[in-house]
Amino acid sequence: MILTSSSFSDGQPIPGEFAFCTPDPEHHVCLGSNRNPRLAWSDIPAETRSFVLICHDPDVPSRGDDVNQENRTVPASLPRIDFFHWVLFDLPAGLREIREGEFSNDVTPRGKSGPHAPHNARQGINDYTDWFAGDNDMRGDYYGYDGPCPPWNDEIIHRYVFTLFALDIPTLPVEGKLTGQQVRAAMHGHILAEASLTGTYTLNPLLKA
Numbered sequence: 001m002i003l004t005s006s007s008f009s010d011g012q013p014i015p016g017e018f019a020f021c022t023p024d025p026e027h028h029v030c031l032g033s034n035r036n037p038r039l040a041w042s043d044i045p046a047e048t049r050s051f052v053l054i055c056h057d058p059d060v061p062s063r064g065d066d067v068n069q070e071n072r073t074v075p076a077s078l079p080r081i082d083f084f085h086w087v088l089f090d091l092p093a094g095l096r097e098i099r100e101g102e103f104s105n106d107v108t109p110r111g112k113s114g115p116h117a118p119h120n121a122r123q124g125i126n127d128y129t130d131w132f133a134g135d136n137d138m139r140g141d142y143y144g145y146d147g148p149c150p151p152w153n154d155e156i157i158h159r160y161v162f163t164l165f166a167l168d169i170p171t172l173p174v175e176g177k178l179t180g181q182q183v184r185a186a187m188h189g190h191i192l193a194e195a196s197l198t199g200t201y202t203l204n205p206l207l208k209a
Contacts (some may be wrong), residue, residue, distance in 0.1 A: 001044060003164045005160040007037030007100060011080070014148060014160060014199035019108040020107060020128075021149035028068070028152040035101040035200075036145040041164050042159035048166040052181055052187055053084035057148070059158040065149045076155040077104045084180030087124030088117065089169045095119055104145040116145025117180070121151035122197065140176060148201035157207055163196040182193050 008014045017033040018020040024030040039053070060083035066072045089101070102118060111129065117121040123144045132138040150158040167190045173185045202208075 001041060001056045001164065001166060001193040003039060003162065003196040003197045005037050005039050005197055005199075006164070007039075008199045010197050010199075011206070012199065013100045014201045017148040019149065019201060021040060021203060023152075023205060025205075029149070031107045031205055032147065032149075034104055034107045034145075034147050036098065037162075038098065038100040038148075039162060039164070040097040041195065042096065044093075044096075045166050047168055047169050049170045050167045050172075051091035051095065052167060052172070052183060053086065053088040053091065053098070053143070053162065054084065054164040054165075055160060055162045055184065056180060057083040057085060057150070059150070059154075059156060061151065061154070062075075066153065068118055068153060068189050072153060074087070074151050074154040074156075077094070078198055082180070083127045084124075087126060087161075087178065087180045087183050088121055088144070089124070089183055090121045090200055092119055093170070094120075104147075109138050110140030111142035112146075114141070114143045117144065122172075122178075123140055124180060124183050127180070141208045150201060152201055152203040152205075154202070154204055157200050157202045157204075160201060162198070163173050165194045166192045168192055 019032040021029040022032040062079040118124045126144040
């Protein structure tokens with residue numbers, strides 16, 4: 001199975017239009033266009049009955065003490081954890097493309113609605129749900145795609161891994177407000193094939209993506 005994108009190239013920077021935040025010289029960051037990138041796939045197993053798409057950042061700091069703090073940096077040596085940006089499942093077996101901006105076209109304070117999504121698919125909540133939990137203006141359930149917004153003082157460039165899974169079942173046998181980890185667990189034993197595409201992003205002006 002092959003996963004491609006005309007929005008960015010594998011291993012290369014993700015353009016700012018697909019990010020939750022973009023650099024701002026006065027305030028470090030500002031809100032971005034937050035459009036989902038275009039994705040297309042081919043060489044699908046004949047037994048495929050649905051697809052799952054997950055986007056995660058494996059480079060998120062495991063501790064937030066230094067995150068976005070003036071005169072401090074997030075050290076490269078800090079252990080990193082997964083942060084889910086998009087959890088999309090029950091995509092029909094006949095689908096071969098997601099268009100730019102089809103699932104997200106802006107930043108939605110308090111999160112986009114869900115779980116229902118285009119193509120009769122479902123979406124889980126991404127990890128901005130937890131990130132904004134203590135913010136009165138932004139807290140809510142963040143369904144669907146919300147793009148990169150790594151710490152502006154992080155010493156490393158973050159990677160964003162888009163992974164498409166071909167499954168042997170038409171729908172995942174789970175309900176409710178689902179996280180990336182829960183969807184990963186629900187797929188276990190049903191994956192026929194998978195393909196990944198990785199983009200990079202940074203908000204640190206001292207780094208070059």
